[in-house]
Amino acid sequence: MSKRSIAILVLLAVIGFYAFGTGFNFFYRFFYSLILLLCMGLFWSWMGLRGIDLNLFRTATRGTVGEYLVGHIRFRNRIRLPKSWLEVVEITDLPDPSTGRGLAVIGDQVRVWRTETYLSRRGVFQTGELDVTSQDPFGLFRLRRRFLESKTITVLPAAHSLPDMDPLLASLPSDGRVTRHWDHIATDVASIRHYNDGDSYRRIHWPYTARMNSLMVKEFDMGLSAESWVVMDMEAGVHVGVDADPVVNTEEIAVIVAASLIARLTEFSFPVGLAANGDNRHVHRPNTSPEHPGRLMETLAVVRASGTVGLERFLYDLRPSYSRFNTLTVITPSSRTDWVHAISELRR
Incomplete structure (x- = not known):
């Protein structure tokens, strides 16, 4: 009820007191007019919400x-x-x-x-x-x-363009889009050639053999087996400005950097994983499925810098998730260097 309604009710009570106390017709007419005004206003407002x-x-x-x-x-x-x-x-x-x-x-x-x-x-x-x-x-x-x-x-989060970022992250044997021949049987077929003595029967491409009326074998390449990890340090004690400004702080900067890296690596069809020690332990293994980048961005939308596990401990806990060819990008606002030892251990 508005202040104007309260004022009308107070006036109605005063006019009613004088009407019934004095018996003057003027106060009675004024009293009934106020009642009619209140009923009309209430009915108008009520009907406005119907139908x-x-x-x-x-x-x-x-x-x-x-x-x-x-x-x-x-x-x-x-x-x-x-x-x-x-x-x-x-x-x-x-x-x-x-x-x-x-x-x-x-x-x-x-x-x-x-x-x-x-x-x-x-x-x-x-x-x-x-x-x-x-x-x-x-x-x-x-x-x-x-x-x-x-x-x-x-x-x-918004992802910024990184056109100068080199896709050959660490010069690993399979971190580029240019494939090379591989002696072992793999999932990626590079070419088909004629059968040579000593070739394994497992390499024979039977549909193409039937078409060419000659034994044809498959040659394989390594494919894109390198995996990229983006590791975010979301421990509460290392971030600053989160409570002072909800937009400009180290938490938001870390999220923007991670989103930009993921978007750039996805452009080159690299399997990208995300790990963050925030309010919850977020670990997404590298994947190349079309839905995977969306899941990573959804995680970045909700991750908060309220973790209690330090970066060094978190990197050690991630060791079972790493494969043979990995590149790690660590995002942290911390000036401490104790986590560098954990990175060195991973290279051994």
């Missing part, structure tokens, strides 16, 4: 920092009475929500408009609920009604 169909159309469930979350709201008045002094607002916990929209519609009218919400911070947020406020012309009553159910949207 409404409200929908929010949004195709994306994920976004990226710096982009806009776009949606379309459809409002329909199902009754013949007009509605005015309506306000439609989307309920969300996004840092920069879109503003509401005032409406006035006639009977059986449909209104559709576009909403844009700027995504300024990574994370998982709730959005999709719509709050409709109805107010009478006198400003006495403001009634609200909630529509739809909230939905989850994931805001991924």
